[in-house]
Amino acid sequence: MVDLAFGFLIVVSLAGAVMAVALKKVFHNLIGFGLAILGSAGVTVILGAEFVALMQLLIFLGGIAIAMVFAVMMSTPREQDEEDRSPGRVLGAVGIGSGFMVVVGFLMLSGVFPAAGPQDDALFSAQHLGLLLLSDYALPFEAISLLLLAAILGSVIVARRSREDDDLPTEGVEGV
């Protein structure tokens, strides 16, 4: 039963991944991305890391995919035909993708990430991960929060500048 579910989820993730790169409309790509995230979150659950899977759903689907929706707003309207992607770009993407795959595959095979045996589920619990983030991995954790802070400040500055550039009056205008 578990094997069947595992295989199904793998197929779902791969199908989603193919949809995410192969389809022409940006929104269809986005749906494929969501599907891939759902599938791989399911795989993570089966591997015993429930909390990690939930965080993946919450952040990638609830956050990143939804943020990408804003990009869809700026995509080509449905009535117009999309242009074909230029071969140079496709080649570049394939090159980067397969390069990443080779590096990760090499690392996995070389034993830097050893194959996980049967382990205690508590290793992946919220408590355990939280403690690790505030003790052993405190520095990377803080570095990431610094990065996020910089990103937030940057977006505020970008938003403010574009507002100042507008000739429209910003005060006394009803609504947005």
Next chain:
Amino acid sequence: MTALLDTLEGTLGGWGTTLLVGFVALAGLITVNAMFMVWFERKVAGWVQGRLGPMEHGPQGTLQTLLDVVKLLGKESIIPAQVDRKVFLLAPVVAFLPALAMLSLLPYDNNLTMTDVESGLLLVFAFGGVSLMGIFMGAWSSNNKFALLGGMRAVSQNIAYELPLLLSAMAVVLCAGSLNLGEIVAAQTGENGLWFIVMQPVALGIYLIAATAETNRAPFDIPEAESELVAGFHTEYTGMGFAVFFLAEYTYMFIVCGIGATLFLGGGDGPLLPGPVWFILKVYFLLFLMVMARWTYPRLRFDQLMNLAWKFLIPLSLINLLATAAVLKFVEVGS
């Protein structure tokens, strides 16, 4: 009843029986809840406005929604020519399916949770994001500017209100020391148990406001504001497609109120009556508050909506979370 269950177990096995019984129970709950809520909403609206509400069919118009359902089932499903067919047809399903999973996570009683997940609370919020994708799929594929505007508003509103929703729930999680819904209830019951509404009144207020916004309910119903956007993201949906979106909305109301009852009102905790009855009573009390809010407050403007979330609710819930953590640490050190 037992004989029936035995026969089922004989043919389907224990696992299949659990799945089938759970599925039928949830489908029943979803339908009955939606039919009751529509009637209840119209009744409360009537009373608030000094009218009677539906009166014609059955005592106090109780059969009104049943007849509405029959009418809706008989309606033609129109698919406009210029929509993105696959996404258009898939959207109501994607919006609705997570509701089924979320309902099975609620702790109806101390020993009655269909699927007991270690981080159940997070799973509920994670599935909320999936249903939002469904709403936006419907909005985009409709190829209609009102639908697209509604979808845009739904997305930005949900991003803004998901933060205070999660942060207010996290304050309760700190008090309970667990993300498991059953354990959160257990922390409020028993000898020294205290419903978290006593320790976390601020979080409850934030939760209710954010939950109302997350379910796109008035006064936060700008994604489907009928006076501006026809019907927002479901403008182009007719017949069953519309019915499924509608069903999803009422089911999500039940879910957020169920989580609210679990987090703040002790779940199935209460004297005399059995646990599930208490749970349902608390859920419908919270739903009553949501209905009253709809018929009391006017719809917010979009900028007011964003200001409320980003400049008031999020800072307040952060302060609340910080204060909770500080007090808990203080108590821990003191004892």
